Amino acid sequence: MSFNDKLVTIQGLSVEFYTEEGIARVVQDVSFNIERGQCYALVGESGCGKSVTALSIMRLIPDPPGRVTAGTVYFNGRDIYKLSEKQMRRIRGKEVSMIFQEPMTSLNPVYTVGDQVVEAIMLHQKKSYDQAWVDAAEMLRKVGIADPEQRAGEYPHQMSGGMRQRVMIAMAMSCRPDLLIADEPTTALDVTTQAQILDLLDSVKDQTNTSILLITHDLGVVAERADKVAVMYASRIVEKADSDDLFAEPLHPYTRGLLDSLPKLSQRPKRLVTIPGMVPEPLSFPSGCKFHPRCPLGSDDERCKSCEPMLREINPGREVACWLVKGYESEQERKEYERKYGKNHERISAQR
Amino acid sequence: MPNKQTPKSQWGISYGELVWREFVKNRLSVIAGMFIIFLFIVAIFAPFIANDKPYVVEIEGQRYFPLFRHLGAIDYGVLLAGVVAVVQLILIRRNKKRVDPSERGEVLLKQIMISAGVIVVGLVLLYLFVPRRLDATNYHAMVESGRAENAVFAPIPYGYARTNLSVREQPPSRRHLLGTDDVGSDVLARLIHGSRISLSVGFVAVGISVVIGVVIGAVLGYFGGRVDFVGMRFIEIMMAIPQFFLIITVVAFFPRSLLNIMIIIGITSWTMDARFIRAEFFKLREQDFVQAAHAQGIGLRSILFRHMLPNGVAPVLVNATFGIAGAIFIEAALSFLGFGVAPPTPSWGQMLSLGVTTTGRFLWWLSVFPGLAIFFTVLAYNLVGEGLRDAIDPKLRKAA
Numbered sequence: 001m002s003f004n005d006k007l008v009t010i011q012g013l014s015v016e017f018y019t020e021e022g023i024a025r026v027v028q029d030v031s032f033n034i035e036r037g038q039c040y041a042l043v044g045e046s047g048c049g050k051s052v053t054a055l056s057i058m059r060l061i062p063d064p065p066g067r068v069t070a071g072t073v074y075f076n077g078r079d080i081y082k083l084s085e086k087q088m089r090r091i092r093g094k095e096v097s098m099i100f101q102e103p104m105t106s107l108n109p110v111y112t113v114g115d116q117v118v119e120a121i122m123l124h125q126k127k128s129y130d131q132a133w134v135d136a137a138e139m140l141r142k143v144g145i146a147d148p149e150q151r152a153g154e155y156p157h158q159m160s161g162g163m164r165q166r167v168m169i170a171m172a173m174s175c176r177p178d179l180l181i182a183d184e185p186t187t188a189l190d191v192t193t194q195a196q197i198l199d200l201l202d203s204v205k206d207q208t209n210t211s212i213l214l215i216t217h218d219l220g221v222v223a224e225r226a227d228k229v230a231v232m233y234a235s236r237i238v239e240k241a242d243s244d245d246l247f248a249e250p251l252h253p254y255t256r257g258l259l260d261s262l263p264k265l266s267q268r269p270k271r272l273v274t275i276p277g278m279v280p281e282p283l284s285f286p287s288g289c290k291f292h293p294r295c296p297l298g299s300d301d302e303r304c305k306s307c308e309p310m311l312r313e314i315n316p317g318r319e320v321a322c323w324l325v326k327g328y329e330s331e332q333e334r335k336e337y338e339r340k341y342g343k344n345h346e347r348i349s350a351q352r
Numbered sequence: 353m354p355n356k357q358t359p360k361s362q363w364g365i366s367y368g369e370l371v372w373r374e375f376v377k378n379r380l381s382v383i384a385g386m387f388i389i390f391l392f393i394v395a396i397f398a399p400f401i402a403n404d405k406p407y408v409v410e411i412e413g414q415r416y417f418p419l420f421r422h423l424g425a426i427d428y429g430v431l432l433a434g435v436v437a438v439v440q441l442i443l444i445r446r447n448k449k450r451v452d453p454s455e456r457g458e459v460l461l462k463q464i465m466i467s468a469g470v471i472v473v474g475l476v477l478l479y480l481f482v483p484r485r486l487d488a489t490n491y492h493a494m495v496e497s498g499r500a501e502n503a504v505f506a507p508i509p510y511g512y513a514r515t516n517l518s519v520r521e522q523p524p525s526r527r528h529l530l531g532t533d534d535v536g537s538d539v540l541a542r543l544i545h546g547s548r549i550s551l552s553v554g555f556v557a558v559g560i561s562v563v564i565g566v567v568i569g570a571v572l573g574y575f576g577g578r579v580d581f582v583g584m585r586f587i588e589i590m591m592a593i594p595q596f597f598l599i600i601t602v603v604a605f606f607p608r609s610l611l612n613i614m615i616i617i618g619i620t621s622w623t624m625d626a627r628f629i630r631a632e633f634f635k636l637r638e639q640d641f642v643q644a645a646h647a648q649g650i651g652l653r654s655i656l657f658r659h660m661l662p663n664g665v666a667p668v669l670v671n672a673t674f675g676i677a678g679a680i681f682i683e684a685a686l687s688f689l690g691f692g693v694a695p696p697t698p699s700w701g702q703m704l705s706l707g708v709t710t711t712g713r714f715l716w717w718l719s720v721f722p723g724l725a726i727f728f729t730v731l732a733y734n735l736v737g738e739g740l741r742d743a744i745d746p747k748l749r750k751a752a
Contacts, residue, residue, distance in 0.1 A: 060646055064577060092649030106640040110662040120648055129458060171648070 006074075007178055007211050008034040008057060013071035015052050015061060017282070024282035026052050028235045029310075030071070032228075034179065039205060039212045041226035041243070043219060043258070045279045049235045050215045054181045057213070058096055059088050076178060094124040097172035101184040103164035107156035113167045114140075114152025120171040139170040143200055162193035166200065173204050180205075181213045186221065198225060219258050223247055231255050234280055234290040237311055240319040251320045254291050289323065297324060302341055371666075374743035381739025384732040391729060395547040396434040399427050402508035402541035406491050409503040419506065422487045425478040430548075432474045440467045510538035512545035512698045521709070524717050531717035533706050539717060542698035543725055549699050550729060553614055553683040554676035560618025562672055565625025566665075570656050572626065573633025580630070587623050595620050599682065603691045610693050613686060617679050624675075625668050632664025666744040673737030677730040684726050700726050 015027040027049040034040045042050045055061050056068055059080055073080050076095060080088065100106045107116060117136035121127060127135065133152075140148035143166040156164055165185060172180055182201060186194035202225055205212050214226060222229055222243065229246045231239040231254065239252040250256045257275040277294040280286055286293050292304040303309075303323045313319045314327040322328060329337070376382055394401065405418040443463050492509070494500040508529075516536035524531045530539040572583040598620055606612045636642060637660070645655045684701030686692040693699050700722040707719030 058647055060643070089649040089651060092647055094649060098644070098647040100640050100644060102640050106644045108641045108645070108659055108663070119650075123649060168644070171644075 006033045007036050007038075007076060008213075009072075009074040010053075010057070011072050011074075013053065013056060013073065014069045015049070015056055015066060016069050017066045019065055019283070022283050025285070026066070026235055026282050027056070030232075030237055031311075032230050032237065032240065034211050034213060036178070036211055037205070037209045038227045039202075039214055039225055041214045041216065041222040041229045042232060043216060043222055043229055044232035045217055047279050047282075048232045050232055051183055053232070054098070054183055054213060054215055057179075057181065058092055058098060059083075060092075090124070093120060093177070094175045095177050096179045096181065097175070097177045098181040098183065099165070099168045099172050099185050101187050103161050103168055103188060106168055107164055109156055112153050112155055113159065113164075117152070117167065117171050117174060120174045124175045135174070136170075139174050140167065142204070143167070143170045143173070144196070145170075161189050162197065165189060165193075165197055169197070169200060169204065173208065173210070176208050177210060179211045179213060181215070183215045184217070185214075186218075187216075194221075201225075219247075220262055231258070234285060235282060236290070236321065237319075238291070238321045240311065242317055245318060251314075251318070251325045252291075252322050253295050253297050253324070257294075257296060289321075291322075301337075303337065371740070371743045375739050378739040378742060381735050384735035384739070387728065387732045388736060391547055391551060391732075392434075394544055395551050396430055398545050398548055399423055401506055402510060402512065402538070402544045403506040404490075404492065404509060404511040404514045405487065406495075406500075406503040406505045406509075409491060409495075410501045411494070411499060418487060418489070418491060421485055423482075424484060425475070425482040428478050428482060429471075429475045432478070433471050436467045436471055440464070508538065508541050508544065510541040512537065512542045513696045514538070514541075521715055523715075530721045531715070533703065533715075533718055534709065539703070539721055542703060543700070543721060546698040546700045546703065546722070546725070547729075549610060549693065549697065550680045550683065550726075553610070553617070554680045554733070556611075556614040557617035557621070557679040557683075558672050558675040560615060561620075561622040561675060562625050562668060564619065565622035566629050566661065566668060568622070569626035569629025570633055570661065573630035574637055574656055574660070576634065576637075583626075584630075587626055590620075590623050596682065596685070599686065600689070600691055603686060608692065608694055610697070613683060613692065614679075617682055621675060621678065624671055628667040628671060629661075629664060632667065633660055636660045636664055670737055670741040670744060673733050673740060677733035677737070680726065680733070681730055 010033070011031045013027055013030045014025065017024040017026055030049070030053055032040070042053060044050050052061065052066070057073055057075065057080075059073075061068060068081065075091065080091065083091070107113060111119075114133065114136055117139055118129070118132045121132040121135050121139075122129070125132075137148045137152055140152060145151050145163065145166055151159070151163075156167075159167070169185075180201070185201065186197050189197060198221060201212060201214075204210065214222065216222060226243045229239075229241060229243050230237045231246075231252065233254050239246070239250070239255050241251075246255065247259070250259050254275070257273075260273040261275065263272055275294055275296070280290060280293075288303065288305040288307055289295070289309055295304065301323055307323075309321040309323050309328070311319045311321045312328060314325065320328060399419070403419050403422075405422045407417065407419050409416050409418060440463060444460065447459060447463075491500060491503060491505075495503045510528075514537060516532075518536065519528070519532050520534055520536040522528055522532045522536075528538050528540070530543065532538055533542070568583065568587075572580045599616055602616050602620075603613065606616070633656075642655060642660060645659050650659070683692060683699065684704065687699040687701030688705045690702075690705065692702055695702065703722040704719055704726070707715055709715065
């Protein structure tokens with residue numbers, strides 16, 4: 001296999017959590033590739049398995065209770081689940097790093113932010129303490145912290161949320177990783193700060209050719225910045241496409257629901273559209289398509305209730321998992337279904 | 353080595369400074385702290401304050417320094433450690449003004465290493481080169497008989513082990529400010545030397561218990577699950593046994609040396625520390641910065657003890673001050689019951705037990721003065737502990 005341009009290859013990843021109530025299949029059969037210098041977005045509501053997918057790339061699923069039960073994760077051509085813990089530690093922070101949702105608690109409150117950036121630098125690079133401080137100040141300046149020499153000596157509680165997230169980015173980028181995982185990096189921030197942080201991520205990506213795995217529930221964030229998008233719903237990827245294509249013509253009814261939920265500047269303000277219901281709990285997933293109880297199409301297709309659709313490529317570069325999408329079912333399946341149930345119904349066309 | 357490229361002018365104050373500022377607001381705790389410092393000074397200089405050997409004496413025209421010749425390696429070692437500690441404290445204050453904060457940690461580490469090195473090397477040298485000299489000369493008698501002249505005695509001219517049966521069981525007088533005990537030793541001299549025992553028991557015992565408690569608590573709290581279940585049952589078993597009776601039982605089997613008593617108190621009182629640290633680590637391991645530390649590829653030991661421990665150590669430090677008070681109390685109680693250090697060694701608890709004689713007389717000065725010493729020392733540690741707890745508490749809430 002060639003991994004020249006593929007930085008991360010995830011194939012058939014499944015993660016289970018063993019709880020007292022039962023086995024929660026949090027991630028099922030997730031596959032995607034991230035290329036170098038690409039911004040890949042993983043979109044979905046809370047609790048659909050996005051963060052767990054991201055953590056499994058760093059091999060940070062807490063075990064117990066969690067366990068990766070199937071699938072492989074190739075990073076830079078190595079199967080990371082075959083590496084020793086020591087080798088893995090060398091990858092974490094150096095080749096993959098991560099920024100978290102809550103900048104308020106992601107920094108250690110007892111050390112100055114400068115100390116923490118310096119630690120990140122010295123952990124993976126052979127640098128003198130003095131040199132690491134110079135680099136740390138430089139890194140902090142790069143992420144837009146004015147007067148970094150002074151602010152490096154401050155403690156996290158002396159900084160605002162946006163500032164702390166900048167520090168987190170500085171720490172994450174200090175070793176010029178190949179992949180930066182950003183787990184909802186802007187959710188906890190003010191709207192005005194959100195855009196700044198996202199622009200910052202964009203610019204560091206361009207400067208260092210770092211790939212970004214952007215995890216978010218905000219499709220608005222994705223639209224401008226991601227190259228590719230995977231939409232997750234209840235532990236599975238339900239749609240995967242180039243960002244432009246996805247926004248031009250969303251196929252899966254869930255993706256459509258997410259897009260419809262965004263307020264639109266072109267319309268008079270009215271009540272926002274919502275997708276009724278909640279993401280099902282991993283312990284009580286519905287049968288068939290996991291989205292069918294909430295599906296706005298309300299189709300009477302029997303397969304929706306009984307048979308879970310798998311992700312299929314219906315056009316080059318477009319993958320979706322929905323029985324109702326035109327071109328999803330094979331000719332043979334269509335005939336079989338019609339013979340069995342004698343029903344026929346509309347298929348969703350790509351155009352809205 | 354100041355860094356020219358990154359001049360750092362104004363720096364935030366550290367967590368330690370924040371706690372210190374809160375602490376000094378509490379008058380009573382500060383007074384108690386000063387009392388403890390005073391006790392330390394007394395303990396360090398005990399042989400210079402109370403000694404039956406004169407500093408200087410002239411015998412047959414020749415000048416001698418019996419007190420200094422008589423001191424053992426430990427006395428000089430304690431003195432050396434005290435001096436180094438004071439120098440270190442001065443250096444820390446100086447660091448704050450002179451040394452660039454980015455290097456402060458490094459410089460401090462270097463200084464502490466050097467200080468520790470000086471103490472260790474000093475102790476080894478002292479052990480090798482300071483001979484044990486037994487000097488049974490009665491200088492008081494020599495002065496009185498006129499054989500020795502120009503003697504300069506310590507402020508309290510009695511040693512803790514000096515017996516003088518002619519003045520036994522005397523109430524406080526001008527010669528013996530706090531009276532004498534059943535073998536005619538000066539109570540004040542013994543009290544002063546006894547402070548060394550009490551303070552070292554407190555520190556060493558608590559040091560042992562904190563180290564054991566922190567390591568066990570950290571492991572239980574971080575790993576949780578089955579490890580925690582087994583560990584907690586063990587701790588509960590330990591806690592179910594009354595500590596004092598356990599200690600008495602253990603003491604009965606081992607030689608009655610000071611070190612044994614310290615170790616025994618240490619290894620029976622770590623359960624609270626372990627429980628505190630465990631509870632803190634349960635809370636901390638879910639925190640994002642621990643997750644972030646993992647994501648940076650930091651090793652487990654570093655995460656446990658460098659990143660998590662400083663965030664969870666505050667309750668243990670507070671508990672340690674109470675623990676010191678407790679250890680002093682336990683040592684006094686053991687000595688009172690006759691399980692403590694052997695008699696010539698002065699211990700407050702053992703002195704206390706002499707208050708009631710075998711013939712049933714009550715010698716109040718033998719009970720009151722050691723009793724007050726124990727009372728004030730334990731009280732001071734408790735007050736300092738309380739002050740620390742109050743100083744740390746709101747900070748903990750802010751950090752969480």
